[in-house]
Amino acid sequence: xxxxxxxxxxxxxxxxxxxxxxxxxxxxxxxxxxxxxxxxxxxxxxxxxxxxxxxxxxxxxxxxxxxxxxxxxxxxxxxxxxxxxxxxxxxxxxxxxxxxxxxxxxxxxxxxxxxxxxxxxxxxxxxxxxxxxxxxxxxxxxxxxxxxxxxxxxxxxxxxxxxxxxxxxxxxxxxxxxxxxxxxxxxxxxxxxxxxxxxxxxxxxxxxxxxxxxxxxxxxxxxxxxxxxxxxxxxxxxxxxxxxxxxxxxxxxxxxxxxxxxxxxxxxxxxxxxxxxxxxxxxxxxxxxxxxxxxxxxxxxxxxxxxxxxxxxxxxxxxxxxxxxxxxxxxxxxxxxxxxxxxxxxxxxxxxxxxxxxxxxxxxxxxxxxxxxxxxxxxxxxx
Amino acid sequence: xxxxxxxxxxxxxxxxxxxxxxxxxxxxxxxxxxxxxxxxxxxxxxxxxxxxxxxxxxxxxxxxxxxxxxxxxxxxxxxxxxxxxxxxxxxxxxxxxxxxxxxxxxxxxxxxxxxxxxxxxxxxxxxxxxxxxxxxxxxxxxxxxxxxxxxxxxxxxxxxxxxxxxxxxxxxxxxxxxxxxxxxxxxxxxxxxxxxxxxxxxxxxxxxxxxxxxxxxxxxxxxxxxxxxxxxxxxxxxxxxxxxxxxxxxxxxxxxxxxxxxxxxxxxxxxxxxxxxxxxxxxxxxxxxxxxxxxxxxxxxxxxxxxxxxxxxxxxxxxxxxxxxxxxxxxxxxxxxxxxxxxxxxxxxxxxxxxxxxxxxxxxxxxxxxxxxxxxxxxxxxxxxxxxxxxxxxxxxxxxxxxxxxxxxxxxxxxxxxxxxxxxxxxxxxxxxxxxxxxxxxxxxxxxxxxxxxxxxxxxxxxxxxxxxxxxxxxxxxxxxxxxxxxxxxxxxxxxxxxxxxxxxxxxxxxxxxxxxxxxxxxxxxxxxxxxxxxxxxxxxxxxxxx
Numbered sequence: 017x018x019x020x021x022x023x024x025x026x027x028x029x030x031x032x033x034x035x036x037x038x039x040x041x042x043x044x045x046x047x048x049x050x051x052x053x054x055x056x057x058x059x060x061x062x063x064x065x066x067x068x069x070x071x072x073x074x075x076x077x078x079x080x081x082x083x084x085x086x087x088x089x090x091x092x093x094x095x096x097x098x099x100x101x102x103x104x105x106x107x108x109x110x111x112x113x114x115x116x117x118x119x120x121x122x123x124x125x126x127x128x129x130x131x132x133x134x135x136x137x138x139x140x141x142x143x144x145x146x147x148x149x150x151x152x153x154x155x156x157x158x159x160x161x162x163x164x165x166x167x168x169x170x171x172x173x174x175x176x177x178x179x180x181x182x183x184x185x186x187x188x189x190x191x192x193x194x195x196x197x198x199x200x201x202x203x204x205x206x207x208x209x210x211x212x213x214x215x216x217x218x219x220x221x222x223x224x225x226x227x228x229x230x231x232x233x234x235x236x237x238x239x240x241x242x243x244x245x246x247x248x249x250x251x252x253x254x255x256x257x258x259x260x261x262x263x264x265x266x267x268x269x270x271x272x273x274x275x276x277x278x279x280x281x282x283x284x285x286x287x288x289x290x291x292x293x294x295x296x297x298x299x300x301x302x303x304x305x306x307x308x309x310x311x312x313x314x315x316x317x318x319x320x321x322x323x324x325x326x327x328x329x330x331x332x333x334x335x336x337x338x339x340x341x342x343x344x345x346x347x348x349x350x351x352x353x354x355x356x357x358x359x360x361x362x363x364x365x366x367x368x369x370x371x372x373x374x375x376x377x378x379x380x381x382x383x384x385x386x387x388x389x390x391x392x393x394x395x396x397x398x399x
Numbered sequence: 400x401x402x403x404x405x406x407x408x409x410x411x412x413x414x415x416x417x418x419x420x421x422x423x424x425x426x427x428x429x430x431x432x433x434x435x436x437x438x439x440x441x442x443x444x445x446x447x448x449x450x451x452x453x454x455x456x457x458x459x460x461x462x463x464x465x466x467x468x469x470x471x472x473x474x475x476x477x478x479x480x481x482x483x484x485x486x487x488x489x490x491x492x493x494x495x496x497x498x499x500x501x502x503x504x505x506x507x508x509x510x511x512x513x514x515x516x517x518x519x520x521x522x523x524x525x526x527x528x529x530x531x532x533x534x535x536x537x538x539x540x541x542x543x544x545x546x547x548x549x550x551x552x553x554x555x556x557x558x559x560x561x562x563x564x565x566x567x568x569x570x571x572x573x574x575x576x577x578x579x580x581x582x583x584x585x586x587x588x589x590x591x592x593x594x595x596x597x598x599x600x601x602x603x604x605x606x607x608x609x610x611x612x613x614x615x616x617x618x619x620x621x622x623x624x625x626x627x628x629x630x631x632x633x634x635x636x637x638x639x640x641x642x643x644x645x646x647x648x649x650x651x652x653x654x655x656x657x658x659x660x661x662x663x664x665x666x667x668x669x670x671x672x673x674x675x676x677x678x679x680x681x682x683x684x685x686x687x688x689x690x691x692x693x694x695x696x697x698x699x700x701x702x703x704x705x706x707x708x709x710x711x712x713x714x715x716x717x718x719x720x721x722x723x724x725x726x727x728x729x730x731x732x733x734x735x736x737x738x739x740x741x742x743x744x745x746x747x748x749x750x751x752x753x754x755x756x757x758x759x760x761x762x763x764x765x766x767x768x769x770x771x772x773x774x775x776x777x778x779x780x781x782x783x784x785x786x787x788x789x790x791x792x793x794x795x796x797x798x799x800x801x802x803x804x805x806x807x808x809x810x811x812x813x814x815x816x817x818x819x820x821x822x823x824x825x826x827x828x829x830x831x832x833x834x835x836x837x838x839x840x841x842x843x844x845x846x847x848x849x850x851x852x853x854x855x856x857x858x859x860x861x862x863x864x865x866x867x868x869x870x871x872x873x874x875x876x877x878x879x880x881x882x883x884x885x886x887x888x889x890x891x892x893x894x895x896x897x898x899x900x901x902x903x904x905x906x907x908x909x910x911x912x913x914x915x916x917x918x919x920x921x922x923x924x925x926x927x928x929x930x931x932x933x934x935x936x937x938x939x940x941x942x943x944x945x946x
Contacts, residue, residue: 246788249770250778256764260730261778262751 023372034367035315041363042313042356049355059342071337072330080219083212084291085329086322087224088113091283092307093314093321094228094235095276099166100316101239102252102272108155108170109280110304111177112148116281117288118181119147121295124203124288125189136207141285148281149274151177156273160266166273178300185295199296209290224286229322231279236318248272280304306332309353312360328356423493424454425612426478426509426581431487433473447473449636451487455581460603460613461642462623464662465633466849471616474633475583478614479511480504510574511583514590516566524554524561524569531573541572548575549605551598563716564595571602582606583614588622592715593876593910600626620658624651632661679706682837682868688726688736690892695734696722697892704868706837709860711871711883712894715913719892721759724842724872728756740838751779755831755867759843761820765827768816772797772808772826775815780834800829804859821852828859839863842872857882876909888912 027034051061072078092109099106106112123143128136155169184200191201209222239245251258251268258265283303292299306328313324335349433448447470455461455478465471476482478489480498489496491507498504501511518527525541534540541554550568558566567587574582584603588596603613603626617623623630630653632640639661645652683704690696697719704710714720725731727738729750737744740753756779758764766775773793780796797811804825808818815823824844831839841860845853860882863869873879879886880900886909887897896912898905 241788241790243788246774246777250767253767253769254763256760257767257778260728260756260758260764262729262747 021373024369025372027368027370038315038360038363038367041366042359045359045362046352046355049358050352053348053351053355054344057344057348059338059344064338064342064344067337067341068331068334070334071341072334077218078333080213080217080221081333082326082329083219083221083225085332086326087222087228087290088283088287088303089306089310089325089329090225090228090232090322091279091286092303093310093325094232094307094318095279095283096307096311097314097316097318097321098235098239098279099272099276100311101318102248102269103255104159104252104269104272104276105167106152106155106170106273106276106280107167107308108152108173108304109276109283109307110300110302111170111174112151112277112280113284113287113304114174114177114181114300115151116144116148116278116284117295117299118177118184118284119150119281120144120207120285120288121189121200121203124207125200128204128207133206136204137209137289140207140289141282144281144285144288145278146281148284149278151281152273152277153270156270159273160269170273174304181295181299185297189295191294197296200294202294203289207289208293209286220291222286222290224290227282227286228325231282232318232322235279239318244268244271280307283307306353309357309360312357312364315360315364328353331356425457426455426489426491426496427493428453428478428489429487431474431477431484431489433477433482433484446636448477448484451633451636451638452641453631453638454642455612455614456629457580457610457612458607459628460607460615460626462615462617462627462630463633464617464620464623464630464658466618466662469633469662470636471618471633472585473636475511475585475614475616478504478581479509479583481511505574505577505579508578508580509583510577510579510581512567512570512574512585512587514585516570518558518566518569520559521557523557524552524565527558527569528554528573528576532576534576544576545572548572548602550602562595563590564592564598567591567599568602575606580610581612581614583616585616586618587615588617588619589874590716592914594914594916596622597625618662620655620662624653624655627652630658632658634662679708681705682741683727683870684737684739685727686737686739688723688738689734690719690722690726691731691734692722695892697889700736700894702887702894702897704838704870706866706868707864708885709864709869709871709883711873711879711886712889713873713876713879713886713909713913714889716874718889718913720872720874720889721842723889724756724758724840724870727754727838727840727870728758728842729754730756730758752834753836754838754840755779755834755836755863757824757827757831757839757841757844759846759872761823761827762816766815766823769814771812771814772801772818773811775826776800776811776830778830780830796830796833797826800826800833803832804829804855819852821848821855824848824852824856825859828856828863832859832863835866837867839867839869840872841869843874844871845873845875845878876906876913879909880906890915 047065051065054061054064072082092113095109095112096106120140120143123140124136127143128139131139151173152170155164155166155173158164158169159166182198186198189200191197191199194201209224211219212221212223212225213219237245239249247258247261247263248268250261251263251265255265258268284300287299287303288295310321310324310328313327314320331352332349335352338344338348339346429452431448431451431453432446434446449470451470451474453474463471463475473482477484477498480501480503483499489498496507498507498509504510519530522530523538525538526536528534528541528544529536538554542552545552545554545568548571550572552565552568552572553561556565558569561569567590571582571584582603587599591599603615607613607628615623615627628645630640630643630645631638632643643653646654681703683702685700685702688700689698700723702710712720712723722731726733729745729747740749743749745753762768766778773790773796776797777788777793794811800806801808801811806818806826806829807822808826815826818826828841828844839860841863844856844860848856857878860869860871871879871883876886884900885897886900886905887894888909889895890912895915896908898908898912902908
């Protein structure tokens with residue numbers, strides 16, 4: 017009667033050990049599932065991983081591409097992590113990203129020509145933050161005042177934002193001289209985010225990256241060193257304690273969601289002003305959703321978010337190489353992302369609990385005692 | 400397991416033969432040990448049960464006595480299959496018994512009623528019963544079963560509408576419906592009014608007389624005197640005294656002082672200062688206060704509390720005192736009525752500065768488990784102003800609080816969850832005392848604390864009354880009488896009487912009021928009695944319960 021039984025026991029270890037365990041499992045599971053996906057797609061896992069490493073880290077250009085992706089991933093990762101610290105699930109970073117880009121584009125196209133040239137870029141960036149915040153305001157309001165789940169509202173508003181963007185670049189904002197390609201006119205150069213490195217280095221990395229890093233530190237300071245951050249953390253860990261302390265939960269919730277939306281909106285604005293320079297198909301290529309993976313890879317530690325973003329950026333860039341080198345389908349990236357997220361969640365779980373596998377050796381005892389028990393029951397009854 | 404009547408065996412096993420002896424224990428355990436938080440004697444692990452022997456006899460009510468944290472619940476959880484012992488053996492009728500789950504324990508005839516009931520509140524009594532024993536949902540069957548055991552129960556009612564006593568009877572019935580022969584009850588009286596406790600004792604006696612074994616987990620000496628046949632005492636995971644039978648020479652059955660010494664391991668000084676009754680400047684005035692909800696959790700409450708006075712509000716859990724405390728603490732706003740503090744009607748910020756509130760829930764409401772004491776210090780006090788969160792101010796204040804009430808914590812950076820219940824409560828009290836607010840509201844301040852922590856908490860509450868008006872909300876009439884000058888009783892949301900602590904038979908009156916037996920008293924009550932402090936009658940009325 018041998019069987020296996022899994023028993024969970026809480027693990028009492030220090031925070032760094034937990035982080036290491038969690039990270040180890042995240043990478044191990046991602047590696048395992050990733051290899052499986054490669055094998056199923058008909059490629060040798062070893063070759064695939066090598067191709068990815070070369071694609072992401074093999075040249076100056078590819079390193080620059082990774083940095084290029086690090087900026088928006090950092091911002092959307094911060095957006096998700098901030099909300100998670102308050103026990104809010106903002107799965108709408110994608111839509112807020114789009115709205116940020118739209119607002120920045122609006123300023124770039126229609127407002128900045130009337131501004132002094134220097135003010136064009138700051139105005140567009142601010143508009144991006146405001147646009148993202150505005151898109152997150154409604155879910156925040158509904159959550160705080162009516163208790164509507166922010167998961168549903170933020171998720172569904174993603175599609176509204178995406179459709180609205182399509183409407184704009186197919187319709188009113190469409191470039192009449194776009195030779196049939198749907199998209200807006202290219203933005204004036206004065207609202208572009210400047211390149212981070214000299215042009216002859218061949219990278220496209222722009223000033224959005226230092227901005228994102230600055231915001232990571234700023235957000236950490238906000239959460240750890242200000243009264244608002246303290247209240248937000250209390251609210252996230254125990255709403256009852258926040259009520260006891262007299263904190264205005266509704267206001268904090270709305271502010272946090274707006275702040276989160278502003279970060280995602282900035283990511284969108286950065287992508288528009290730093291890379292695409294016009295709104296067209298493919299502007300929102302999943303950076304918002306990838307922010308969820310970044311946040312959990314960073315274990316919601318705001319200062320770790322840029323590193324997690326860099327790592328995921330490397331995976332994304334490396335995976336592009338798979339398509340050209342090994343002719344694997346593009347969807348392999350999505351499978352890898354999913355494997356990373358599952359790995360991160362499993363790692364978190366295993367960091368908190370230890371799994372013991374126990375053989376079922378007690379079974380025979382139980383059976384014996386049962387027959388005894390019934391027998392003695394009979395004895396008592398007769399007596 | 401099938402009912403004994405329907406069982407027939409062709410070949411009884413020899414291993415079971417000895418169990419037929421009537422003097423042998425029904426269930427016994429030998430050398431049971433259980434360690435939490437580590438496999439060996441590593442730092443941070445706790446030996447909750449240390450090599451424990453115990454015999455449980457059919458037909459007997461056994462009280463398992465011990466302070467909070469003595470390991471009573473751990474031991475009983477092992478006996479009822481909720482926990483697996485690390486080492487040691489259990490025997491049912493002398494046969495080795497291995498329990499891997501509560502279900503297996505139940506099949507072996509061992510059932511446990513936990514302190515927090517495991518009932519589905521949205522379902523009726525009959526439905527809960529069917530859920531437990533796998534039978535059909537039948538009100539008639541449930542009521543027949545209840546009648547068979549002499550338990551008063553309306554099986555048609557939803558659990559949410561049942562009193563705590565009724566819920567407890569339903570839990571007991573759940574065990575009986577599955578033919579449990581060993582019933583373990585964890586702190587069964589903690590949710591009951593005095594009158595209901597008597598009913599419970601009768602029920603248990605009836606069950607024991609039918610040959611079942613009853614184990615009562617308790618830390619209240621007064622209760623065992625009325626009901627138990629034998630007593631075992633646990634202290635810090637060890638069995639200090641095992642199966643002491645009732646001494647017929649003594650009216651209480653046992654030498655209570657001796658039992659309390661065994662339980663605590665130290666002598667307790669029983670000389671608490673008398674309850675305060677001086678009336679100073681009026682601080683709190685409550686008129687027509689009615690809570691939220693339909694029907695309101697409490698309604699039309701009127702009372703005044705003066706500086707220097709401790710005013711107690713008692714009631715059995717669920718009679719509205721939880722909501723009343725939250726309203727007085729400023730956390731919830733009332734539906735109707737007025738709260739006047741020092742002549743003014745405070746707004747949200749006013750409550751924060753005028754009221755120090757110690758809520759019942761220490762771990763989730765009064766503190767945040769994952770935050771440091773320094774940060775928890777700033778939860779309700781205004782230790783730092785402006786936008787920047789001053790960790791330095793929090794640290795200094797937390798340090799002062801730790802020193803003020805002798806909290807066992809390594810420092811302000813200790814996380815709240817690392818403190819024991821008693822130390823956390825002392826920290827919370829010190830934090831609220833540091834506000835120097837004119838009104839101090841404390842709710843269930845000693846629930847779950849060991850006797851020493853209780854005496855320290857009581858001392859802190861008395862200290863608060865030196866400078867403030869204190870409202871003590873508690874479910875324990877003995878605690879109310881030990882501290883307060885006047886005791887108001889809430890029953891079904893109404894103040895149905897106010898008892899002067901020094902009145903004759905105050906404890907009995909409060910008990911009757913709590914049970915709703917004596918509601919003719921005044922609804923409106925007078926002002927605090929002016930004059931010198933009076934010696935309270937609380938010593939006699941605590942009935943030997945440890946304070």
